[in-house]
Amino acid sequence: MEREERFQELEEIREGIVEILLELHPDMEVESLALVDERILDSFDIITLVTQIREEFDVVVPAERILPQYFNSANALSEMILELMEEE
Numbered sequence: 164m165e166r167e168e169r170f171q172e173l174e175e176i177r178e179g180i181v182e183i184l185l186e187l188h189p190d191m192e193v194e195s196l197a198l199v200d201e202r203i204l205d206s207f208d209i210i211t212l213v214t215q216i217r218e219e220f221d222v223v224v225p226a227e228r229i230l231p232q233y234f235n236s237a238n239a240l241s242e243m244i245l246e247l248m249e250e251e
Contacts, residue, residue: 169245176220177241183215184237196238199231209234216240222247 181193187208191198198204204212212234213224222244224233233243 172248173241173245176244177237179219180237180240180244183212183219187211193237196236199235204234212240216244220244220248222251 184191184193184198188203191203195201195203199209209229213229216222216224224243224247228243228247233239
């Protein structure tokens with residue numbers, strides 16, 4: 164995938180993630196880089212995100228990817244989803 168294509172795909176994924184995050188917490192600061200570390204997202208939110216990611220992006224998040232580093236920001240989530248899409 165070309166760099167520009169990848170950037171565009173990443174941006175589209177990020178927009179979808181931001182929508183999902185705002186559905187979970189309408190008052191959330193989606194630019195936060197510590198959604199898990201600052202306890203903005205709890206375990207129920209993570210499970211909801213995993214389900215929404217599967218529905219929205221047709222990607223299954225494997226158990227080994229359910230770690231704070233992948234869920235700490237919209238950017239981290241977007242990168243993980245794109246990587247999973249590329250692995251398929």
